[in-house]
Amino acid sequence: MDRDILKEYNVNLEDIEKEVAAIMENEDTKKKMESTYYDSIQDFEVGTVLKGRILSVLGDNVIVDCGYKSEGMVPKFEFDDPSEIKIGEEVEVLLEAVEDDSGLIKLSKRKANRIRGWERVIAKYKEGDIITGRVTRKIKGGLLVDMGVPIFLPASQIDVKPPGDIAQYIGQEVTCKILKIDESRQNIVVSRRKLIEEERDKKKKELLAEIEAGQIRKGVVKNIADFGAFIDLGGLDGLLHITDMSWGRISHPSEMLAIDDEVEVKILDVDKEKEKVALGLKQKSENPWMHIEEKYPVSSRVKGQVVNIMSYGAFVKLETGIEGLVHISEMSWTRRINHPSEMVAIGDMVEVVVLKIDREKEEISLSMKQTEVNPWTVIEEKYPAGTKIKGRVRNLTNYGAFIEIEEGVDGLLHISDMSWAKKVGHPSEIVKKGDKVEAVVLSVDREKKRVALGLKQLSDDPWTKEIPERFKVGDVVKGKVTKLTNFGAFLELGKGIEGLLHISEFSNEKISNPADIVNIGDELEVRVIRIEPEARKIGLSIKKLSDAEEKFQSSSGKDSQQSHSGTKDIPKEESNTVDVQ
Structure with a gap:
């Protein structure tokens, strides 16, 4: 076109040229995009990833044009954010089926994304690489982690120590190491544990070095x-x-x-x-035993708390780290303790005296009873010899009975101090456990903590006057059998007075066992044949009764054939009969 003509019509040539260029450029771009778009669809085989353009949104589905004779449909939920779906936007989809019942081709955006994501992962990562992803959900045997594609984190590979509930990791970002990539199955297995162990091993080496x-x-x-x-x-x-x-x-x-x-x-x-x-x-902190002697000198009084009780004593805490033992023998001066729990309980506050300290062994011996006056220090003044006391029989032994004088103070009533004349075989013959008795204090040994008591000392010794006056050798007396032994029988001749009928004095014939002849409780007539005041013994005889009678008859001229040769004459005063009640 002639430029002069254009000028004549007041037309700017440069503006026309720009407009034509813009029109041509738009047409070229459109043709180029259409060519690229349609050229990208080489086939429509099922399983192929295609490029398409969003045409519209219809209900819960998105209509996509892939260049096929009919449009395809993608579920709306397969888009990350359905609210941001834009008409005309280009998307990649997977062709799942061609011309289904609705007449449309079936497409999947999610599966296409997974395929592309898998391709990107394979291209970017290899076994041994470190990846980070967010745990999406729990499945059988482990967790699924999203890193563009879902990857598998086995439960055994989550941590060094098996976690209680693996669901706690859902929503958390985890860093793992790729253990295995299976391209054929499109599967990746990762381990968080492996990474932790490697990092821990590195730190361990650094720590051991310093x-x-x-x-x-x-x-x-x-x-x-x-x-x-x-x-x-x-x-x-x-x-x-x-x-x-x-x-x-x-x-x-x-x-x-x-x-x-x-x-x-x-x-x-x-x-x-x-x-x-x-x-x-x-x-x-410093060992509290370092200055123990200064803090708790021997003989000092301190307070502490009972923290443990054993059969042999109680442990008392004086301060944190310092405990002393109160032995059971150091709990009371007077009480008989079978177990420390009779005196204290865990948690009790008690006052004690320090007896001994062994800093090397970290041991302190304590005493509870030392905080009180020892009653044995005044026992002699309180119960001098000759004092009459009343007490309860607390215990019996073979050698005597223990009488409780006051709480914790016992006196021993020895078997030999129970009767002047009666031979006592066991304390139970005189007293019973629990009996209340009166006795006399014979002696007090403060050092050995012993009090000797006497029962017979409450009355005069019958051997000094009563027995010599009442009994003479040759007297015939009556007595009751109180005890049988293999060597004879003991007869009670009066209150507290006993005599022994020896087995040899039963009969002129040999006797093997006194029990074959007499029984306990039998009342017998016997002759006194021996009195020994020093030994406190009275000898009795049955056979001497018949010997004396025969001798008497022989001397009277009656039945001289029954006299026994070798029998000593018995004086007239020896034939007196005494009935002892």
């Missing part, structure tokens, strides 16, 4: 056992034994620590070859 005994370090309680607690020092666990937790008494580590507690501990020992570390908590 850790030394005497250092103070922070750690986290990872496990608690009966014998102690395991502390994670950052790559390496150390053992804090229960004996190194406190200077005081603890029954279980859980009294001081809980899992996940952060604690500051002292390194006691390090075995780098065996990778073992011994830790201490109490060693951060």
Whole structure:
């Protein structure tokens, strides 16, 4: 076109050229996009990823044009954010089926995304690489982690220590190491545990290179056992034994620590070859036993709390880490204690006296009774010899009876001090347990804590006057059998007076057992044949009754054939009969 003509019509040539260029550019772009779009669809085989353009949204579905003779349909929920779906937007979809019952081709955006995501993952990662993703849900055997495509994290690979409930990880981001990639199955297995172990091993090596005994370090309680607690020092666990937790008494580590507690501990020992570390908590403070003699001198009075009771005594805490033993023998001057629980209970506050200290063995001997006056120090003034007392028979032994004079103070009534004339075989013949009796204090031994008592001393000794006056050799008396032995029988001749009828004095014939002749309780007539005041014995005889009678008859000229040769004459005064009541 002639430029002069254009000027004549006031037309700007440059503006026309720009407009034509813009029209041509738009047409080229449109043709180029259409060419690219339709050229990308090479076939319509099921399982192929196609490019399409969103035409409209119809209910719960999105209509997509893929260049096929009919449009395809994609469920709306397969879009990450259905509210942001834009008409004309280009999307990638997977062809699932051609011309289904509705006359449309069936498409899936989610499956297409997964295929593309898998291709991107395969191109970007390999086995051994580190990846990070968000846990989406729990499945059988483990968790699914989203990193563009779902990958499998087995439950055994979640942590070093098996977690209680793996569902707690849902929604969390986790960093894992790729263990296996199966391209044919489009499957990836990852491990968080492997990564933790590797990181822990690295930290362990660094820690072992710098850790030394005497250092103070922070750690986290990872496990608690009966014998102690395991502390994670950052790559390496150390053992804090229960004996190194406190200077005081603890029954279980859980009294001081809980899992996940952060604690500051002292390194006691390090075995780098065996990778073992011994830790201490109490060693951060001074041993309270260092100045024990200054704080608790011997003979000082202190107060403490009963913290443990054993059969042999009670342990009293004077302060944290300082405990002393009150032996059962140091609990009371007077009470007879079978078990310490009769005197104290756990938690009781008691006053004690320090008896002895062994700093090396960390032992303190304490006494409760030393805080009171020893009643045995005044026992002699309170019960001098000759004092009459009344008490209860507390116990019987073969050699005597223990009489309770006052609470905790017993006196011994020996078997030999029970009767002047009667031979006592066992205390039960005179007293019974629980009886209230009167006795006389014979002696007091304060050092040995003994009081000797007498029962017979309440009356005069019959051997000094009564027995010599009442009985003469040759007297015929009556008595009751009170006891039988293999060597004879004891007869009661009066209150508290006994005589022995020896087995040889029963008959001129040989007797094997007195029980074959007499019984306990039988009343017999016997002759007194011996009186020994020094030995306090009276000898009796049955056979001497017949011997004396025969001798008397022979001397009277009556029945001289029945006299016995060798029998001594019995004086007339010996033939007197005495009836002892």
